[in-house]
Amino acid sequence: MKGKIVKEKGKLVIKEIGSSKSYPILGIKGITDNLIGKECEFELKGLFVKEITLEGKVYTKEGIQPVKQSKSEKQKVKINTSYKKPKNKSYKESLESPPETSKAPYNFVPLNKEVVLLDKIADIPVEVFNGKEENLADYKGFSTYHSSLNTGYIEIEIEALTPIYIRDGLDEEEVKEGKESKDKSEFFNINGVPKIPGSSLRGMIRTLVEIVSFGKFKNFEDKRLYFRAVGDKTSFGKYYRELLDGKVNGEQKYEIFAGLLKKEGRRQYSIYRFKNKKFYRVKVKWTGDKSFKIKDKELKIFNYYNISFDPKSAKSGKNSYSQKHPIVENIVFTQNSKFKPAYLVASGKLGKQKRTQWILDKEKSGDIDRLSLENIEEYQSDTDRKSINVLERKEYPVFYLKEKNRNRIKAFGHTRYFRVPYEKKISEHIPEKLKDDERPDFAEAIFGKEGKWAGRVYFEDAVLISGGESLGEKIPRILAAPKPTAFQHYLEQKGVHGKERNHWDTNVLIRGYKLYWHKDINKNPQYWLASKEEKEKKNVITKINPLNTGAKFKGKIRFENLTDEELGALLFVLDLPENHYHKIGMAKPLGLGSIKITPKLYLIDTQKRYESLFEDDNWNLGIKEVDIDEFKSKFENFIKIKSKMEHPSSLWEHERLKELKAILNWENTKQEDWLEKTDYQELKEFRDRKILGKSTDYGKP
Template sequence: MPPSIKPYAITPYNFVPMPDRIVTGDPLPRWNSYASDRHTGWLDVEYTTLTPTYTRAARGAGDPADPPDFFHHFDEQRTPVLPGSSLRGMVRSVFEILTYSALDSISDRTLSYRFFASGQRELREYYSGADAALGTFDTSRLFAGVLEQSGLDYQMNVGNTSAPSADKGFVVVSVNDPGLRRYIRTSSQPHQPYRHMAPLYETQQVWVRLTGTATLLRGQQEIECPSADLAAPHSSGAVEGILLFHGKDIASRRWYQVILKPSSPPLATYELPQSVYRDYRAWGQMAHGKRFGGQDAPRMITLGAPAFTLVDRSSSKVTALGANLMLTLRYRRSLKDVARDAYSAADGLDMTQTVFGYVGNDNSIPPVRSRIAFEDALLVAAPNGIWMEVSAVRIPDILSSPKPTSIQTYLTQSTSEVEPLRHWDSPNVRIRGAKRYWQRSPSSAENSLRTAGDMAIGTQQTKIKPIRAQVKFKGRVRFTNLTSVELAALYASIQLPEGLAHKFGMGKNLGLGALDVSIVKVNLIDTERRYRTLDNAESYHSEEYGRTKLVDGYTELIKRIYPNSKLEKQTSLWNSRRLKDFAGLCSWEVRLEDDLTRQVAIQDSRNDTDEDTWKHNDDQWRRRLVLPSASDLIQEGRLMRQPSDVITPRLEKMIAAKTFPAVAATQQTKFEYKVGDSVTGRILPGYIVELLDTSGSSTGVRLRNLPVMMHATGDILQFKVVELRDGKISRVKKA
């Protein structure tokens, strides 16, 4: 769906499409020895922040619950450190994409939804049960009771033996019941219903006496349930119950819900699976964050709390849980179920699992030990200072957890029209892919951080102490028994093509955490000679040996990723549509304009934005506007360049050429040069640079796989010789 078909959703993220298949990893080595045909050693890696960056410190003695300090080793100065665990996660996510591995980090939980008031007809009917073939809300299986624990399991106790006719466990009380005056006050306007005196979502212990039946209109459904009047405690025929106040006061409200306090024993008991209760808690945290269970958000159902439930007809187990009659429902399929349907499974473990380690949910596959370790990266330089000016402590714009219930952005949609939308239970639905955040300008990132001072913050805000741009760190990545293919994949995942940057830490949606990562040196241990000599210098392979193994591994990796391509035409991992999308999302030197990758609030004030922006924000979530793909946005989006001392890549030509050059070592040439010499080259098809003489004519020398990211065929660039072997060019770098 190209963005020219408007309106469309604006988000700070997009997705790298799912691979059509999973590439199997190499066989696992023995753990008690070094393999002579594999590689052991480490990479010296340099990290430079391009925008303000933050990752939270561990909590020390006397620190607040969420200390604002940057991660540190508890030294006196609290010097910032990039934690190895976070660097590992950053690189693993890239490794997963480049090696066509499964999205192993996808949760196996099942989402909850409620489209009762949605403008999307299909979703509304699927939820409400207006169509018996579609509807998931079966009113005949609706019950209410109290959550209790039995051993390690949960159960819902429903109904009171003193009121057997109310076998569903709940009754309703009219808003005009005089007894409500104790809990709510009347409106100053005549003929208006009572209004809440108690805070929203509060409950009250009451006594009720059954009087007859009432009909509740729930969307397009009618629910028949017992009605009751409030009664004096312990009076004749009265039953104890729990009066629910939920949501905002509605002028058209006719009834309040009362859940009867279960007797001992209750009329019925229904098992509540732990997975259902876990998914309910996860929904509350995702939808309401720290407010969940507070006075301005739905009640959190804990042990002893009243709740409404849906019970499965065949198993008599609870399938959905909610604080009131309009409870949320669970989809039938989990996130991981939908993700697995997107590709054909591998015959064994994929490369990410064999290299980074794997622990399954069952015993069908033994756990796999990781063969790489990321050390913490230590501070080495901060030419402009470590911390941001004015105040080191800042308050970022509101951050929250991902919302995969936003089906218009997280799932592929078959049409540019808003209706119909696919949801998590739709036939042939596909997850969008691996979520990545767009790069944003340094000014945008800085503007999202307000000076903390003494200002009060809400439950969804936090204080942080970010480091500024151009702060440099160094660390090591150690590896054991990697094949040449695995080593090349790790190298390519750490050092991205020129012009691309990683995303690290907190606030990626605001533009924080852009990180330039480069490998300074590859150190390969000669595991046989290491234990045969006392000379430490002889314990390592030569740089030429390492370079050869990297090139061989990179070539073999391309064969595995693109098995049906001719190798002479396929010289880069970055030729597929999905990796072009990934490159666009990572592009630092040329990006989409910040306005196209901003965070759109659910409710934006007219005072904070212009009229057109306010209308778009209002429409985007209310109408569930669909998110275009990354490539659609790049092709038609407005572009902005990041100032640089080097030649700025031309993203427009990259788009037209539909091609991404490779990153690997160069071939040697037959000409004599000196380190520092300038060389001019023209880019040929297949990502080859042809060296030119001073007149612009070809010298006949060609270098493959140079870091010329985002340039097109025919572009002329200057390079500088940075390494020679016997007087011949071994490595060049773009000037």
């Protein structure tokens, strides 16, 4: 039977071609949203899909297998593929076997499928804050204590299980002197007393509340990320190279041009297009990482030079990405009436591969293309660009992609293979219901929402009460962590095989909340310290002065008018299961910042507090220590019902929270190879785009 994978009422089904019938896809591995719209063959078992054959793979409940091929078909695949046979692995395995897994000092808690939202803030319906109800005066709101709600404080004792470090801020004089925060190594302190800032505790606890309460996912910068994948050997590299030829999914969507970019006013730029769409190259001899020679003339990268060249001397060349650009033999660095005037555009070295630079014919076409404000802002937001910012020059020759038949520039750059923004923004990888703005989740209700309502919880600084010996000024290993551009970590990669990868232009979801593994660096104190070679990199190293393992702090979290469930949410993430701990501060990827929090709950009887001044010869404060388990249970039961868990013994048994629990579990540090399993991957591993498994693939919940 033949059909097409579609989504009906939020569920994946196969719609039979030539019929109105649809068949549910239940439990078949590897069938995800990125396959929607694909035609396939399928077999039924009763009314349900038993097997799906799609693009050379067979999908079943047991897993994914390649379609059995005849000898002639195998030869055909071998001829048509562009992949090279990898060492120590058969060709067939390289295409069809699951990708190798990666390692990282972090992992992710998946996004929640269900969102738990609330109807009230204190006694005020949400509609009041959304402007749909006028009589705010009808409610007590935040201006008074509610006898039916909880007011009091949580006393927390914090013990450092590893060295801990939170950087002190620059004072006014240091700012005037032009000092950078990375050069100030002192631990955060007030008048010499080390403290953990309330703001740091607040951020850590809010994230955990969002996770365990099945809240919304809104704490992200919504933008288009930039990328460049010239030599990438996965499907992503193919996507990039086709895009720089103007193609998206095989369709010619853009045209590639070159021209002279000129700054013509504040945030106003125009590109004077060159007539010749043929881009030439010239061979160079590198004399250093930032310099090269052409005919004994020393030149610098990230510059352009006026030259003359002879187009007739150009010979057809083919670079490693099958993009043909003639290589010019005759160029001079003076005007020559027999030659054509041109620009030599010098980009970076790109390892040992690059042996040429670009030549652009200066002749103008008469067309002028203007950068939009979006072009400018997106280019400026690309903080990962290590080369030249052409917008800081008065003029510069550039290459650019322009949408066909439309006056819209997609992207531009200083070299033929420049960094380009993805088509999709980060928000397009997050389900709409996780971005709902009408009703609050637990985190918004408790911590407040800017411009709508204030928070009802207040974090004091936690003060050092014992231990806390300084380790002295140290230089940690350079933190060169993969960023969201590392899509093989940050995006779901379910069902991919061989060299296939989901990236930011694929219809998949983000992995979720990023948290760092615990590491018992007390057993290996040198693990987190910079090597001799790293210490010589003065421009990227930083200095820190951590407090040693065993430091103890005490602080308070004050709250007003919280429901039992809201208070339970705070206590649930503060009072973790046995041997499960929090992380805070700097250098978490290197193992610093593991802390044990012990909470005590004190409620204030606000009515009793103001009935009399004294009680048994003491001030009548109306404060009483209360057991926390009752509130935790009320929160758990509320979330278990709302998240549609089936017969759970504990909220921690939910599949999502098992992933969180694994990351928080200190017992995992006892694995013999744990520091290796949770270290940063080597550059070669990163280039191979190895996929990061689930947290439970590495550690126990």
